[in-house]
Amino acid sequence: MKPLAASWVDVFVFPGDKLFKLEDGDNIRIGQGVFKKGEYLVAVKPGYLHKDGNKVWVETAQKRYIPCVGDVVIGVIVERSSEFYQVDIGGFSTALLPLLAFEGATKRNRPHLTVGSCVYARVVSTDRDSEPQLSCLLPGTQHSWVTGETIFGELNQGNLVHCSISLCRNILLGKNSVFTELGKYIAFEQATGMNGRIWVRSQSAGHIVLLSNLLVCSENMTNEQLNAMIRNLVSKMTATTPTAIDEATNGR
Amino acid sequence: MSYEHSSSGRRDGRKSYEIRGFRCELGYLERADGSCKLEQGKTQVVAAVYGHLEARGRTELPDRTFIEVSIRPCQGYTSDYLRLRERELEEVFIATVATELQPRSCVAIILQIVENDGSLMSAMINAGMLALLSAGIPCHWIATSCTVSYRRTEGFLLDPILVEEAEGYATAVTSYSFQGQESDPSQNLIGLSFRGFVCSQDIYFQSLAYSREACKKVFEFIRLVVEKSQALDCGYAEP
Numbered sequence: 346m347k348p349l350a351a352s353w354v355d356v357f358v359f360p361g362d363k364l365f366k367l368e369d370g371d372n373i374r375i376g377q378g379v380f381k382k383g384e385y386l387v388a389v390k391p392g393y394l395h396k397d398g399n400k401v402w403v404e405t406a407q408k409r410y411i412p413c414v415g416d417v418v419i420g421v422i423v424e425r426s427s428e429f430y431q432v433d434i435g436g437f438s439t440a441l442l443p444l445l446a447f448e449g450a451t452k453r454n455r456p457h458l459t460v461g462s463c464v465y466a467r468v469v470s471t472d473r474d475s476e477p478q479l480s481c482l483l484p485g486t487q488h489s490w491v492t493g494e495t496i497f498g499e500l501n502q503g504n505l506v507h508c509s510i511s512l513c514r515n516i517l518l519g520k521n522s523v524f525t526e527l528g529k530y531i532a533f534e535q536a537t538g539m540n541g542r543i544w545v546r547s548q549s550a551g552h553i554v555l556l557s558n559l560l561v562c563s564e565n566m567t568n569e570q571l572n573a574m575i576r577n578l579v580s581k582m583t584a585t586t587p588t589a590i591d592e593a594t595n596g597r
Numbered sequence: 598m599s600y601e602h603s604s605s606g607r608r609d610g611r612k613s614y615e616i617r618g619f620r621c622e623l624g625y626l627e628r629a630d631g632s633c634k635l636e637q638g639k640t641q642v643v644a645a646v647y648g649h650l651e652a653r654g655r656t657e658l659p660d661r662t663f664i665e666v667s668i669r670p671c672q673g674y675t676s677d678y679l680r681l682r683e684r685e686l687e688e689v690f691i692a693t694v695a696t697e698l699q700p701r702s703c704v705a706i707i708l709q710i711v712e713n714d715g716s717l718m719s720a721m722i723n724a725g726m727l728a729l730l731s732a733g734i735p736c737h738w739i740a741t742s743c744t745v746s747y748r749r750t751e752g753f754l755l756d757p758i759l760v761e762e763a764e765g766y767a768t769a770v771t772s773y774s775f776q777g778q779e780s781d782p783s784q785n786l787i788g789l790s791f792r793g794f795v796c797s798q799d800i801y802f803q804s805l806a807y808s809r810e811a812c813k814k815v816f817e818f819i820r821l822v823v824e825k826s827q828a829l830d831c832g833y834a835e836p
Contacts, residue, residue: 357824360736361776389735391823407733437649437702
């Protein structure tokens with residue numbers, strides 16, 4: 346693979362820009378925003394070009410999610426047929442989740458999800474001629490879905506927050522410290538999907554509201570600003586909720 | 598070149614080959630996947646792109662993406678005249694978008710005319726392109742456009758205002774595609790819509806050469822706008 350410019354990595358590229366010239370024996374995985382045209386790799390989206398080993402992709406700030414194999418996503422069930430759940434994952438079409446794609450599920454004993462319930466799953470196939478397929482199976486886990494200890498599966502209670510894809514990406518990459526910082530003060534559960542959705546659950550409705558608001562705010566703040574805001578809000582919260590007051594008195 | 602130093606000059610003091618100043622706001626609309634407001638002089642267009650959407654019925658093509666362009670006038674309903682323009686724009690955008698990448702889907706491009714002061718078609722193509730880029734729809738190239746107005750005495754004028762358009766005896770909307778900065782635009786005429794007749798071959802070819810240069814300027818503008826918008830988006834992620 347021959348780069349066509351002096352430095353083609355971490356530069357801003359535009360649709361139609363030729364990125365690399367392919368040579369015999371190249372083994373390259375192309376991702377979002379890159380397209381093979383003849384013997385060239387060409388960008389089809391505007392964004393920053395990234396290259397990691399033999400992977401090449403363009404990172405775009407876009408609102409709509411495009412399913413990609415291996416992504417973890419949060420979906421909402423929209424329909425149920427005899428073999429599949431149809432799940433809205435924010436892509437251009439709904440995704441299919443087989444009824445039995447849960448850890449330890451059998452025909453007799455399987456989770457019954459209703460329309461409107463949230464599910465945490467991973468994308469297993471994104472064929473261009475069919476709907477994307479999801480799965481809640483994770484090879485190597487010991488738990489059955491019944492125990493509720495599996496990583497993937499239905500998300501009960503809690504609140505689903507819609508946000509931008511770049512925020513989700515930054516949280517998953519660890520660039521955004523909202524969860525690590527909040528974890529110092531309150532107990533909560535979270536699931537972040539690559540499709541611009543974050544699910545949170547905590548001990549009380551007040552805590553969930555606090556979490557959801559902080560998440561949305563965190564997008565346009567630096568980590569220092571965020572930490573200050575979290576400390577401020579949590580201290581106000583502890584002054585009002587009884588459980589927190591109990592904890593505070595016990596501490597004394 | 599006798600066309601350049603016209604004795605009368607233009608109403609707004611431009612030279613015949615000069616285009617008006619551009620202003621653009623990317624991400625102008627909250628709900629659309631991609632949007633922009635483009636001002637080309639006094640001509641103002643708001644473009645919104647929704648997509649990829651799930652295609653249903655006649656919009657579902659088994660091998661490629663369906664592109665739907667709708668033009669909304671400042672007031673009243675979409676007239677037959679605008680319907681025709683929609684078809685012309687559809688041709689340009691079908692060629693531009695990499696439609697084969699996402700079959701059975703639909704991309705809707707909505708163009709709201711806010712104010713028309715000449716070169717409306719060009720403004721709509723440029724605005725549509727910017728909205729496509731901001732939505733992250735995969736494209737083969739960047740499409741740019743420029744209007745040329747032909748007149749008897751002064752040759753031609755680039756990017757005419759409404760009055761100049763009415764005075765001219767022919768108008769051409771030229772669209773060029775750009776693939777990379779060093780691409781040769783002489784090969785890349787992707788759209789040419791003519792109204793009226795041009796009497797001189799000389800003037801015709803000259804006008805194409807000048808409009809190509811104007812399109813190159815538009816291309817540089819689009820690059821600048823898009824790069825800036827994403828730099829802001831990613832800015833906070835830097836440690």
